[in-house]
Amino acid sequence: MKIAFIINQTHKEKASFTTTLLAYKALLRGHSVYYIGLADFVYLDQDKIAAHARAVHQIDGIADTDQLIDKLRSTAKEKISLRELDIIWLRFxxxxxxxxxxxxxxxGLQFAQLAxxxxxxxxxxPRALVDAxxxxxxxxxxxxxxxxxxVTxxxxxxKQFFEEQNxxxxxxxxxxxxxxxxxxxxEQESKNLKQIVEVICRDGYLIAQEYLPEAQYGDIRFFLLNGKPLLVNGKYASVHRVQSAGELRSNIHQGAKAQVAEISPALLQMVQKVADKLMQDGMYLVGLDIIGDKIMEINVFSxxxxxQASELNGEDYATAIIKNLEETTIKK
Structure with a gap:
């Protein structure tokens, strides 16, 4: 298959990114991969939509994701018709x-809809991503x-919400x-509340949420594939992200440590409550951020x-995803 990954810009991609891992596993299984930046699309007419893409067709000479990134960055762009592609994967x-x-x-979303x-x-x-x-x-x-x-x-x-939430x-x-x-x-930081609101609102609306005491123990990133938990050999694709001392955020690149996540029946029941709508919306690969008995965020873009989930659990989730694509995509 010909699989195109729509990214922000090639020079911003890293070997550790999930996108790079998926592209590498696709190459290993004999597929061609294309990287298309958000500035690379071309509209010719309603039946002729193209893009300037960096393409890699063979795994030969590429031993890992670092070498794949190097290969992509050194490959000249070529104009391709989007109609030729089997899959366009929005990963920006x-x-x-x-x-x-x-x-x-x-x-990016508009050109994706045209494709x-x-x-x-x-x-x-892409139509659902507009709302998400x-x-x-x-x-x-x-x-x-x-x-x-x-949201305000x-x-x-x-200030009123702050008082209502103790x-x-x-x-x-x-x-x-x-x-x-x-x-x-x-309460100790309340004197800075107005300043914090002003800082966040410089770039748009802010979202205020109740504080969950369980947040001190980190969060769980849990993956869904086509509305179902991503499961390989009885192990769920998930990561327990534990923030460093004195840090609020559980993002890995902010210093959080990745640990094996314990997946409880209660968590799976909660996930099931969002699964049907995600599948109906066409959200193929989704990452849920879970704290306690609440879903804090639904990550649908990238x-x-x-x-980290693969390394911790000893399972190849990326290959499982590519296999699923093979089974569910009609080749041209």
């Missing part, structure tokens, strides 16, 4: 371009699995990723930590 982070290239994410109209399989469904471009997407799911939340740009709204809340950008500008505000 809208937040990375929010300031310097605010047009990039919306154009979808041509009969190309697009993952995740920020953290408000979580509010479409059952109330019992969500933390209490408000008003300091007075935040003077302890989490504040973060509505459209954000990677743990940037995430704050825990308690969920990461699959490499």
């Amino acid at each position: 982070d809208p937040v990375l371009d929010m300031i310097n290239r605010p047009w990039a994410a919306s154009m 979808q109209n041509l009969g190309v399989r697009v993952l995740n469904n 471009e920020n953290k408000l997407y979580l509010e479409n799911f059952p109330e019992e699995i969500r933390p209490r939340t408000i 740009r008003s300091y007075d709204d935040v 003077n302890k809340i989490i504040l973060k950008p509505l459209k954000g990723s990677g743990g940037k500008n995430v704050f825990l505000v308690n 969920p990461g930590a699959l490499l």
Whole structure:
């Protein structure tokens, strides 16, 4: 198959990224991979949509993901018709371009929809991703699995919510990723509340959530594939991310430690409450961030930590995903 990964920019990709791992495993199984940046699309007419892509067709000479990244960066772009592709996989982070290239994410989704109209399989469904471009997407799911939340740009709204939540809340950008500008505000920090609200709201709306005491023990990144838990040899694709001392955020690149996650029946029951809608929305690969009995975030653009899940559990989840693609995609 010809599998294209839509990314922000090739030079920002890393060997440790889940996207790189998926591309490498696809090559190992004899597929061709293409990297297309958000600035690389070309519209000729409604039946002729193209892109300037970096292509790798063979695994020969590529021993690992580091070498794959080197190969991609040294490969000249070639113009290809999107109609020729079997799969277009949207693996970009809208937040990375929010300031310097605010047009990039919306154009990526628009071109993806045009490709979808041509009969190309697009993952995740770009029409649903338009509605999931920020953290408000979580509010479409059952109330019992969500933390209490408000979305606003008003300091007075935040102050009232802060008081209602016993003077302890989490504040973060509505459209954000990677743990940037995430704050825990308690009674001791309340004097800085107005300043924190102003900092976050420079770039848009903020989201305020109740503080969950279980957050001190980290969170669990849990993967779903086509609405079902990603399971290989009885082991769920998941990571328990434990933040370092004095750190609020559980992101691996922010210093959190990855540990084997204990997956309880209660967690699986909670996951089941979001699975049907995710499948209906065409969300093929999803990463849930879970604290206690609540889902804090639903990551649908480029969920990461699959490499850590594979290493911790000793299972090859990326190959399982590629095999699933082979079984569910009609080849041209």
